[in-house]
Amino acid sequence: MRTARLRTVRPVLLAGWAALAAGAVLCVLGWYGVSGERYAERQLPYLASCTIPGAALIIAGAVLLAHGRGSPAGERVEELYGLLVSAEPVDGDETGRAADAPLAISGEMLMVPGGTLWHRADCPLVAGKVEAVPVDSKLVASGELGPCPICEPAGETD
CATH class of the missing domain: 1.10.287 (Helix Hairpins)
Structure with missing residues (x-):
């Protein structure tokens, strides 16, 4: 060939x-x-x-x-x-996670300094990052931080 x-x-x-x-x-x-x-x-x-x-x-x-x-x-x-x-699509049962289950379910909210999004603690974008810090509610209230489209955190923070 x-x-x-x-x-x-x-x-x-x-x-x-x-x-x-x-x-x-x-x-x-x-x-x-x-x-x-x-x-x-x-x-x-x-x-x-x-x-x-x-x-x-x-x-x-x-x-x-x-x-x-x-x-x-x-x-x-x-x-x-x-x-x-x-490639055949993978069913949710084979991966051990249902297809409709949320990607992240943690209640703790984190942000990366200098970032524009806030995330759940178990979101794959911040999970394991040492620089991730708890969300400052003032930044969320002022609109400087938006919710992560991947983990879709709730609208209210602690």
Whole structure:
């Protein structure tokens, strides 16, 4: 499988680098030709025959390089999406917790200094954090702290 992918990706990458190199050479030749001519009428053939095709080759080379490098990543994303979709949902009984049970049920309210939310003590966002301190009711009353959307603490504090 790996050799098959290398056989298809490698020529695309080589073609991309070749197109970039040819485009760069054409652009340099066009610039050199234009710089040697004083009149616009004499510069136009260099633009038409070298610079514009050179720019088109540079764009084509960039597209080939992006496609050649991006296809394995795209395949991996599709594979991971397929695994995600095919995974069966886990029932609440198998995890030991009912699906409708709240995430946190503690009555003690905590906050992290400098934070904007207040949490229940067993909320996964503050559980085990040493810097979590009890909620200051003045901050809640003034509206500086809002309830955590994950643990959904009650509206009143101690």
